[in-house]
Amino acid sequence: MPYNDLKMELTTAEENYLKAIYHLSDGGKKSVSTNDIAAEMKTKPASVSDMIRKLGEKEVIQYRKYYGVNITEDGKRRALQTIRKHRLWEVFLVEKLQFAWDEVHEVAEELEHIQSPLLIQRLDAYLNFPKFDPHGDPIPDEFGDVRARPRVALNEMEIDQTGQIVAVKDSSAAFLRYLDKVGAYIGARIKVLDKVEFDGSLEILVDQKKTLFMSKDVAGNILVLQS
Amino acid sequence: MPYNDLKMELTTAEENYLKAIYHLSDGGKKSVSTNDIAAEMKTKPASVSDMIRKLGEKEVIQYRKYYGVNITEDGKRRALQTIRKHRLWEVFLVEKLQFAWDEVHEVAEELEHIQSPLLIQRLDAYLNFPKFDPHGDPIPDEFGDVRARPRVALNEMEIDQTGQIVAVKDSSAAFLRYLDKVGAYIGARIKVLDKVEFDGSLEILVDQKKTLFMSKDVAGNILVLQS
DNA sequence: AAATATATTTAGGAATGGCTAAAAAATAAT
DNA sequence: ATTATTTTTTAGCCATTCCTAAATATATTT
Structure with a gap:
């Protein structure tokens, strides 16, 4: 069994970039350009260059200058964790706090960065282990597995x-x-x-x-x- | 009626300093020294000097060099808002997510910085407008009023x-x-x-x-x- | 009142995450 | 194949929030 518990923590900004890359790459299938990331993150390509260099060093993406980025397995796993947290919070906001569909995204965007595995475990149980968020998007389990339904x-x-x-x-x-x-x-x-x-x-x-x-x-x- | 809706937003770090100053000053009654703030925030006095200069500019504290700081009315109000959020989240964690008393502080410390008045309003209602947190400390209302019980x-x-x-x-x-x-x-x-x-x-x-x-x-x- | 001790501030530097402007590489067009 | 266009990177700068080391102000002793 590989000893990989010594994971470098990602900052909030890094988590957001990684999530964007995950989505843009269609779950890791395509490689993603600096420009596309800049558009998605509403920032400038120069800033993206900086960030993807760092994400490359942390080995959550593979980065070759001028040839865009590919998300690694580790990166995929981490992105899915963030997505899991985001969607669980969305369920909470809609089901427990009576938020409307169109009000939850912004707040969930903040809540998803709270660092506490126990919190997410308990929240999941409290919400009765939901498999889909209020928009119908699937919620990855704690191992990053997604059971998508044919739609x-x-x-x-x-x-x-x-x-x-x-x-x-x-x-x-x-x-x-x-x-x-x-x-x-x-x-x-x-x-x-x-x-x-x-x-x-x-x-x-x-x-x-x-x-x-x-x-x-x-x-x-x-x-x-x-x- | 004074027109003071154009409030400068505080960063998470500033909010944490303000809360510490509020507590150290016993709710604004005493003035607080740089050294005491540094001890409370587990940081260095030099860093505190930087921060209190900024907090003074934002007028949440009154600051005279070498003579410590006093929290202003605006600062008091803001600190109480943060404390309110912290304690409401603590109630949530204990009552809804089955956290133990001694597990909630760290997580609430993160959750208290989520920016969404609607979220806090709804959370308050969802928890049935609790007046005390799991440690028995009073929860300020949305205007910062605290109804402490004689204990x-x-x-x-x-x-x-x-x-x-x-x-x-x-x-x-x-x-x-x-x-x-x-x-x-x-x-x-x-x-x-x-x-x-x-x-x-x-x-x-x-x-x-x-x-x-x-x-x-x-x-x-x-x-x-x-x- | 002078010397010593303590508290506080300033100066200068590091890391993060953003920016603009300019250079360099890759891609498209003639 | 050379030029033009687009994309990406580098260089240099700004703000935040922290740090260490040095300077300075205040407080305490003698």
């Missing part, structure tokens, strides 16, 4: 098919508010009643009681776990 | 007097663990059954069922709200 965009479903809303693609405040208003929350059980061929718009039954019309565009932003 | 050391109570344990003076991990072990938790209703004149030790009835012997020293560290 399909609502506009691709056929008449009479059923399922459960598990995520949204566009999680802008405006869209989330719209969904809340029409009653199409995460977790809602839905059935496609009708599909208009002409414009792709749909008629949906929500929770076996409420009927809802939505455009193809809106439906395309809603992800459903089919059943 | 008496357990060793000063007479035979047959009753009350409720509301705080401890010495909140060291060892002492808290000892209390937990013997079942004398914060909130426990107690009655003095007997007092040994010779050494001042006491026999206590806890929650109308458990009898407990304790030395004068231990009893002197336990604060009781008499009833």
Whole structure:
């Protein structure tokens, strides 16, 4: 068994960069450019150059000058820990403190950096080991494993098919508010009643009681776990 | 009405210094020396000099070189806000996440710096507007008002007097663990059954069922709200 | 009141994380 | 294949928050 308990701690800034790199690289599949990181972090490429040199030294990314960065296994694991913390806090904020979907991100962005393995363990238990956050994104377990469910965009479903809303693609405040208003929350059980061929718009039954019309565009932003 | 919404934000480090100064000055009653702040913050006097100059510029303290610092009204208000956040998080950790008394301080020290008035408002409501933290210290309200209860050391109570344990003076991990072990938790209703004149030790009835012997020293560290 | 001791401040430096401007490398276009 | 464009890096600077060492002010002794 390799002795790798002597992990160099990451600062908050480093954690944020690493998370951005993880997302931009699509979970470590692609390599990521300095410019893209700068855009994501709303900072300047020069600052990114500095930071990725440091992250390279800490071996959470592989870095070759002028050729972008690749996240290492260790980096991936750490990024997933941060994502896990972020999403657990989001569940807490929505389920326990009555935050709305579109209010949680900023606060979770701060909370995710609190350093206490025990805190996260207890929070996880307190929330009943949730597997998905309020936006339907999967919560990695403490080993970084993610059990993603196969999801399909609502506009691709056929008449009479059923399922459960598990995520949204566009999680802008405006869209989330719209969904809340029409009653199409995460977790809602839905059935496609009708599909208009002409414009792709749909008629949906929500929770076996409420009927809802939505455009193809809106439906395309809603992800459903089919059943 | 004075227009003072344009408050300069304090950094985490500044907040921590201000809180230390608040405590050392006994809530703003005394003035505090550079050396005392350095000891409290486990840092060097030179660093303190730097910091208090800045805090003086931000007008949360009054600072005259070589003559220590006095906290201003604005500083007092801000310190109380931080203390409020700290203690609310402590309640959360103990009541909801099953932390022990002696495990909460460090984590609360981090959580208290999360910037979100809404979060604190909701947390307060979620915890049912607690007035005291797990150590029995009062939680300031959102305006900084503290409603302290008159408390008496357990060793000063007479035979047959009753009350409720509301705080401890010495909140060291060892002492808290000892209390937990013997079942004398914060909130426990107690009655003095007997007092040994010779050494001042006491026999206590806890929650109308458990009898407990304790030395004068231990009893002197336990604060009781008499009833 | 002068000498000594203590407390406090200043000076200068390190690490972090940001910036601008300029140089250098890689990529695209002719 | 050479020029032009874009991307990335380097160099140099700023603010924060800490440090050590040295200077200076205040407090205490004698």
